[in-house]
Amino acid sequence: MSGTLALASTIAEMDRDALRALVARRRPQAAGTIADPIGLAAELLRSDSITRAIVPLERNQLSALLRFAAAPRSCAPDELQPLTALGLIGRESEQLLPLDEVTETVRDALISAGIEPDSLTAVGATPDAVTASHTSGATPAPEPTPRATAAVPHQAPDTSTWYSPALTAVGQAAESLRVLTLRPGKLNRNGTVAVASLRSLAEATSIDVDSVSRIVTALGHAGLTTPRSDEQLLLVSAAAGDWLAQDNRDRWLTLARATLAAIPAPLNIALTAADGDLAGAAAAIPHRFPLLPPAELAAATAFTAVAEQLGLTVSGVLSAPADRLIADDPAAAGELVARDTPGLAPGVYVQPDLSVVVPGPLAPADEATLSAISRPEQIGVASTRRISEASLAEGLEQGVTPDAARALFGRISLTGIPQPLEYLLASRAERIGDLVVDEHDGDVGRTRITVSRSDLAQTLLVDRALQHLQLTRPAPAPNAPVAMGTPIRLYSRLRADHVVSALTDARYHPTTSAALSGAGRAPGTRGASPAHTLDTAAIPIVDVSAAPQATQLTEAYSTLVERVYLAARAEPGTGEFTRRLELAMRDRSPVYVTAEARGQVRTFTLLPVSVTSGRLRATDQVAGVERTLPVNMITAVEPV
Incomplete structure (x- = not known):
């Protein structure tokens, strides 16, 4: 009874803002049944509720709770204020009181984590210097090794190479977005991207799976992809088109700002004492937050990997532009990006083996067209791509005709148009319309394949690689005249996209009526969502000196706050x-x-x-x- 009354007294003294912050952080489960401070106090003193509240606490805060329970006068008011605001300390007659329920839960949680509770209250122990004393049978967690000590002069690490991973990541992100535009990713039931989709994306972009996973994470932070839970799909957002229309410098700044805004709260706090050493801050988290669950430790580690890939850190230390972004100085960050990164490349080198060397960033429109008609082999500051019949067929699906491709290379190729490429473009131009796949609404099938030549139609019907399509050719009507050059129509009961994939895999290079009617338009616009401008200034810059902001309350929690506030004053x-x-x-x-x-x-x-x-x-x-x-x-x- 005493714990409930003491906490209810604390709650009754809170104003609306403090009460909203408490409810936002504690998230009581029985929100609809709580009507007064007593009811809220009883809910917050449940063992599971206390456990959720203490898990993200720092070592010094857990120590304060235990020291306060042992000797209430041993703690300074500034130590107790955030714990009181979190609903972990009670009040009686203007005096703060420890809550037995909280003390017991803290001790049990520490013991379960292999930490002796008394080690946190030892005389002379400090939040950063106290060493965890583990119970018998538990394996002590290694203490983080500082990168610099008082005995060794601190030497600032060289992060000047940040631009290389940064430009590589921007290229990988752009390529991934274009692939996801054509083939959305699959989501697991828990909302994560399916491994099969990551592997497919890695294969299409020539990026390893781990790097693709980190790039997809960064795209999500920046709002360039959006999950559609009802269909379990990862789609490209409307903002992606605007982002792809930017140059590489602005693209990186958008990714960097959004990623830094998504830094996990424990890592954010640990970074304040790490002097820009993000990896060191992550290594210190298990000691600084001894009750943090493995999933959150893994999230901090995963964030450092994303930051490293984006060039936000070099060997774990914040790069100069990232440091300026964290300091809320985007203008200075932009100047550093402009200074350290190259401008547009003068062109590309097209080789006789149909490989294309891209020595640097291209204009967004040229990059989009080149990406539509070639496949990446290596993405970096300088990239390599390859042109093939299959890639030209995919380019046609995105609206890039052989003539448009020839015009592009005539303008940006520093080596002209090699004869093998000219032959491939001419051959592809001659075959446009040979094999057109469309949806069909009729009894004979769901898909219609219009074939320009009878010999090609006969080949399709007998090709064993296409047997699963169950292609059929309806017999003509009796006495119906057949004009010379009349296209031949075949039908399949499978969907059009399945038929296109099967024909492509069998190296027939089909197209669709939609692609033919849209030939010449900008690539990547097919099926795009209505575009809107991505306001990078609206992406918050993380303030590493500030506590995590309270999450916006739902209507149920807002109503709860009002009921408790009014009941305390009725x-x-x-x-x-x-x-x-x-x-x-x-x-x-x-x-x-x-x-x-x-x-x-x-x-x-x-x-x-x-x-x-x-x-x-x-x-x-x-x-x-x-x-x-x-x-x-x-x-x-x-x-x-």
């Missing part, structure tokens, strides 16, 4: 006696109630029934009658 529900009576009513337990009137003092053993309009209605457990007492006459309420 007549007569603001006094300690009233809260004791309310708790007795909740527990259906009798209490000793002392009342004074006209100089006479009497004590009753009562089972409270209600407290309304400033009066207590209760059943007298001794006399067996119902009594009504004015609350302002009550001088004491004690448990039986």
Whole structure:
């Protein structure tokens, strides 16, 4: 009872903002049934609720809770204030009180983590210097090794090479977005991207799977992809088109700002004492946050890997532009990016083996067209791509005709158009329209394949690689005239996209009517969502000196805050006696109630029934009658 009353007193003293912050951080589960400070206090003192609250606490905060429980006067007010705001400390008669339920849960959690609770309260122990004392049978966690000590002069690491991974990551992100535009990723039921989709994306972009996973994470932070949970798909967002239209410098700044804004809270806090050493901060987290679950430790480690790949860090240390972004100085970060990264490349080198060497960034429009008609072999500051019949066929699907491809290379190729490429473009131009696949609404099948030549149609019908398509050719109507050069139509009961994939795999290079009608338009626009401008200034810069901001409350939690706030200030529900009576009513337990009137003092053993309009209605457990007492006459309420 005492813990509930003490915490209810703390809650009753909170203003609306403090109460909102408390509810946002603790997230009581029974929000709809809580009506007053007593109800909220009882919910927050549940063992599982306390455990959720203490898991993200730092070592020094856990130490403060234990020291306060052992000796309330041993803690300074500034140590207790954030813990009080978190609902882990009670109050009685203007005095802060430890809560037994909290103390017990903290000790149990530390022991379960292999840490001796008394080691956190040892004389002379400091938050950063105390060493965990582990119980028998547990394996001690290694302490983080500092990169510099007082005995060794600190030498700033060289992060000047940040631009190389940064430009590589931008190229990988652009390529991944273009592939996802054509082939959305699959999501698992928990919302993560399926491994099969990551492997498919890695194969299409020539990026290893781990790097692709980190790039997809960065794209998600920047809002360039969006999950569609109902269909379990990862789609490209409307903002992706605007991002792809930017130059590489602006693309990187967008990814960098969004990624830094998504830094995990424990890593954010640890970075304040790490002097820009993000990897060192991550290594210090297990010691600084001893109760943090493995999933959150893994999230911090994963973030450092994403930061390293994006060039936000070099060997774990923040690069100069990332340091300026964290310091909320985007102008300085932009100047550093402009200084350290190359401008547009003068062109590309097309080799006779149909490989294309891209020595640096291209104009966004040229990059998009080249990406549509070639496949990446290596993406970096300088990239290599390859042109093939299959890639030209895919380019046609995106609206790039052989003539448009020839015009592109005529403009940007520093080696001209080699004869093998000219032959490939001419051959592809001659075959445009030979094999056109469309959806069909009829009894003969779901897909129609229009073939320009009878010999090609006959080859398709007997090709064993296409047997699963079950291609059919309806017999012509009796006596129907057949004109010379009339296209031949075949049908399949499979979907059009399946037929296109099967024909492509069999090296027939089909196209669609939509691609033919859209030939010449900008690549990557097919099926795109309506575009909107991605305002990078709206992406918050993380402030490593600030505590994590409270999450926006749902309507249910906002209503809860208002109910508790008003109940704490309603007549007569603001006094300690009233809260004791309310708790007795909740527990259906009798209490000793002392009342004074006209100089006479009497004590009753009562089972409270209600407290309304400033009066207590209760059943007298001794006399067996119902009594009504004015609350302002009550001088004491004690448990039986």
